[in-house]
Amino acid sequence: MATVQLDCNGLRCPQPVLKIATKVPEMKPGDILEVLADCPSFPNDVKTWCDRTKKTLMFCNSAGGGKFKAQIKF
Amino acid sequence: MKFLTLVKREPAALLVLTGAFGLGLALAAAVFIPAAKFPYGAAGRIFIAVLFVIFAVFTAVYFIKLLIIKDELHDNSMNLAIGMSEYFSVISGVSAGDYSVRASENTGDYLIDQLGVTTNKMIDSEKEMMDTALKVAEGDLTLHIKQRSEKDELGRVFGKMVENLEWLLISIRDTANALSMATESMAAMTEQSSGTIEQTAEAVNQIAESSSHVSVNTQKVSDESQKAFKNAELGMKEINTLTDGTKAIEEAVEMNRVAMEKLDEKTQKIGSIVKTIQEIASQTNLLSLNATIEAARAGEAGRGFSVVAEEIGVLADDSAKWAKEIVKIIKELQHSADSAVKMAQVTHGEVKGGVLLMQSAQEKFAGIISSFEVIAGEVEQIAAATEETAASSEEVSASSEEQAASVDQIAQTAQMMAETTAVLLKQIEKFKV
Numbered sequence: 001m002a003t004v005q006l007d008c009n010g011l012r013c014p015q016p017v018l019k020i021a022t023k024v025p026e027m028k029p030g031d032i033l034e035v036l037a038d039c040p041s042f043p044n045d046v047k048t049w050c051d052r053t054k055k056t057l058m059f060c061n062s063a064g065g066g067k068f069k070a071q072i073k074f
Numbered sequence: 075m076k077f078l079t080l081v082k083r084e085p086a087a088l089l090v091l092t093g094a095f096g097l098g099l100a101l102a103a104a105v106f107i108p109a110a111k112f113p114y115g116a117a118g119r120i121f122i123a124v125l126f127v128i129f130a131v132f133t134a135v136y137f138i139k140l141l142i143i144k145d146e147l148h149d150n151s152m153n154l155a156i157g158m159s160e161y162f163s164v165i166s167g168v169s170a171g172d173y174s175v176r177a178s179e180n181t182g183d184y185l186i187d188q189l190g191v192t193t194n195k196m197i198d199s200e201k202e203m204m205d206t207a208l209k210v211a212e213g214d215l216t217l218h219i220k221q222r223s224e225k226d227e228l229g230r231v232f233g234k235m236v237e238n239l240e241w242l243l244i245s246i247r248d249t250a251n252a253l254s255m256a257t258e259s260m261a262a263m264t265e266q267s268s269g270t271i272e273q274t275a276e277a278v279n280q281i282a283e284s285s286s287h288v289s290v291n292t293q294k295v296s297d298e299s300q301k302a303f304k305n306a307e308l309g310m311k312e313i314n315t316l317t318d319g320t321k322a323i324e325e326a327v328e329m330n331r332v333a334m335e336k337l338d339e340k341t342q343k344i345g346s347i348v349k350t351i352q353e354i355a356s357q358t359n360l361l362s363l364n365a366t367i368e369a370a371r372a373g374e375a376g377r378g379f380s381v382v383a384e385e386i387g388v389l390a391d392d393s394a395k396w397a398k399e400i401v402k403i404i405k406e407l408q409h410s411a412d413s414a415v416k417m418a419q420v421t422h423g424e425v426k427g428g429v430l431l432m433q434s435a436q437e438k439f440a441g442i443i444s445s446f447e448v449i450a451g452e453v454e455q456i457a458a459a460t461e462e463t464a465a466s467s468e469e470v471s472a473s474s475e476e477q478a479a480s481v482d483q484i485a486q487t488a489q490m491m492a493e494t495t496a497v498l499l500k501q502i503e504k505f506k507v
Contacts, residue, residue: 013148014155021159025166045152052156053163 008037027074035070099126157186213505215240247502257492264485275474282467289460296453303446310439317432324425331418348400355393362387
C-alpha cells in the first residue's frame with residue numbers, strides 16, 4: 001500500500017495523463033498515486049482517465065495558484 | 075469555461091453579444107472620431123459603423139470556431155492519451171509475458187484501434203506459439219510449425235528446433251536400441267570372459283604345480299650332478315695318481331730292461347771269459363799231454379812229474395767240463411734274460427698304452443667335469459627360470475583374480491546399463507516422433 005508522488009507541473013494536456021499512464025505498470029492494487037499538476041484542464045482530464053481506465057479518483061483539489069492535487073487509487 | 079460552454083450551446087446570445095460589441099465600437103467611433111473627418115457626413119458614419127459591426131461579427135464567429143476546435147483537439151488528444159495509456163498497460167503486460175491481456179480495438183481513435191488489432195494479432199500468434207510449445211513439451215514432435223510470414227524468424231527457428239529435437243530423439247532412440255543390443259552382447263561376452271578367466275586360473279595353477287615339481291626335480295638334478303661332479307673330480311684325482319703310478323712302473327720297467335741288458339752284456343762277457351777258460355783248459359790239457367810225454371821220456375825221474383801232469387790233465391778236463399756247464403748255464407741265463415727283455419718290452423708297450431689310456435681317461439674326465447660345470451650353469455638357469463615361472467604364475471593368478479573382479483564389475487555395469495537403457499527407451503516412448 002505505497003503512495004507514489006508524481007509531479008506533472010509545467011505539463012500541458014494530454015501530457016499529465018500520459019505521464020500517469022507510464023506509472024501504471026509500477027502500481028499494485030491498493031497503491032495510491034498522488035499527482036501534482038498545473039494544467040487548467042487537469043481536473044477534467046484526470047476524471048475522464050479514471051472513468052475510462054476504471055481507477056478510483058479519491059479527490060482532485062485546487063492547491064491554490066492554479067495548481068491541483070489529485071489522488072488515484074489502483 | 076462555463077461561459078464558453080454557454081456560448082457553444084447558445085450561439086444567439088453570442089450574436090447579441092457580438093452585435094452589442096459592434097454597436098459599442100460604432101458608438102465609440104461616433105463619439106470619439108470628429109464628424110469632419112468622415113467624407114460623407116452621417117451616411118459615412120453609419121457605413122463605418124456597419125463595417126465595424128460586420129468585422130466584429132466575423133471576429134466573434136471565428137473566435138468561437140477556434141474555441142470549438144480547441145475543445146475538439148483537447149478531446150481528441152485525451153482520447154489518444156487514454157488509448158495510449160491503455161495500450162501502454164497492455165504492452166507492459168505482454169512484455170512481462172502476460173498473454174491474458176487484450177488491447178482495446180474501439181477506443182474511437184483509428185490509429186489506436188489499428189494498433190490494438192495488430193497487438194491482439196501478435197498476442198494471438200504468441201499464444202498459438204505457446205500452445206505449440208506446450209504440445210512439444212507434452213511430447214508431440216510431429217506437429218508442423220507455421221511461419222507467420224517470410225520474415226518470421228521466431229517461427230522458422232522454432233520449427234527448426236522442433237525438427238532437430240525430433241531428429242535428436244529419433245537418433246537417441248536408435249542409439250538406445252543399439253546400446254541395448256550392445257549391452258546384451260557385452261553381458262554374453264562377460265560370461266564367456268568369466269569362463270575363460272577360470273580356465274586361465276586353472277591352467278596357471280597347473281603351471282605353478284608343474285613348476286614346483288620342476289623346481290624339486292631341478293634341485294635333485296643339481297644335487298646329483300654335484301655328487302657326480304665330486305665323483306668325477308675324485309676319479310680325476312685317482313686317474314692322476316694312477317697315471318703317476320703307471321709312470322713309475324714305466325720307469326721301473328725301463329730300469330729293469332736296462333738292468334737286463336747289462337746282465338746280458340755281463341753274461342756275454344762271462345761267456346767270452348769261459349771261452350778263454352776253455353782254451354786255457356784245452357791248452358792246459360795239451361800241455362799236460364806234452365808233460366806226460368816228456369815225463370815218460372824222462373823215465374823214472376819224470377814219474378812224479380807224470381802224475382802231476384795227469385792230475386793237471388784231469389783238472390783241465392774238469393775245467394773244460396765245468397766250463398761247458400757254465401756255457402750251458404750262461405745260455406740258459408741268456409735265454410731267460412732275452413725272455414725277460416722281451417717281456418719287459420711287452421710290459422713297456424703295455425704300460426705306454428696304459429699311460430695313453432690314462433691320458434685319454436684324464437681328458438674324458440676333464441670333459442665330464444666341464445660338462446658338469448655347464449650342467450650346473452644350466453641347472454641354475456632352469457632353477458631361476460622356474461622361480462620366474464612361479465613368480466609369473468602368481469602374478470598371472472593375481473591378475474586373473476583382478477580380471478575376474480573387473481569382469482564382475484563390467485557385468486554389473488552392463489546390467490545397470492541395460493536398466494538405464496530400458497528407462498531411456500521408456501522415456502523416449504513418451505515422445506511422439
